[in-house]
Amino acid sequence: MWVLGQHDEHYRKARNSVLNLIGNTPLVKINKVIPEDVSPEIEIYAKLESFNPGGSVKDRPALSMFLTALKEGTIQKGKVVIDATSGNTGIALAMVGAALGIPVELAMPANVSEERKKIIKAYGAKVYLTDPLEGTDGAILYVRELVEKDPERYVYLDQYNNPANWKAHFYSTGIEVWNQTEGRVTHFVAGIGTGGTIMGTGRRLKVYNQNIQVVGVQPAYPFHGIEGLKHIESSIKPGIFDENFLDRTIFVETEDAYEWARKLAREEAIFVGQSSGAALWACIMLARELTERGEKAVIVTVFPDGGEKYLTTALFE
């Protein structure tokens, strides 16, 4: 007999809006790709954030930032919501803006994948492309300039410094991880872009049990191909990110991130982007260390988005 997935509970009732489908993503055990030198007493699970209606983890903070700005009264008739993004936040903000009927403009480095730009435009948002060599920092500086020139027109959500970003995870992702593992989680591993996922989920998990280890994942070098992640030391530091909160950071090379994302599709039937590959590789390095020390563990990570948006990039060539 066909066994329904656990997420079906979530979809069974009709919803009034796609916004009500954000969050409550499935948690899936990673099995076949785990190397043999990892102890069977170490379990690795991933939250599949591609199940959000906008296709990524960023639906959570996008909704949270919009709702907070609406509550505080900064979004009013005639205003335009603006932000800098490497793509997924743009898609999420464009989707939430379309759902709420609020115009959205976004700045992003010109080298983000074509799919991202097209999806954003499909939702009706306006896109500004900035110098790819400057990465997301170039997009941030561009938005700051636009807002300075016309402060009356714009509401700058500023995902890098907006507490509503990490709080979205404090009030959703963190609670979900705890409940879905029935409190068994011992390590939480997540890539750092704005730091919203790791700070919000990590803080919530430490409220439940302060022994849970919170592990950040960063690209090993300033120039890298792991879309969505940031090499913090060489970038404008996100205001919501506090490195001292983390128990440790694991650095990942682009090639490993790509290789593990490809393996996930082929061997595990989980089709995801390169930042998911980076997260998994960090989990495996961690699991090897724990194996050597003879420890048991329940490691939970986040797969931030699906692979579709990277079909025209080197990831799936």
Ligand code: PMP
């Ligand atoms: N991976 C991808 C693909 C992303 O788009 C993002 C968001 N920039 C992240 C990881 C990192 O998430 P966060 O901003 O919450 O640190």
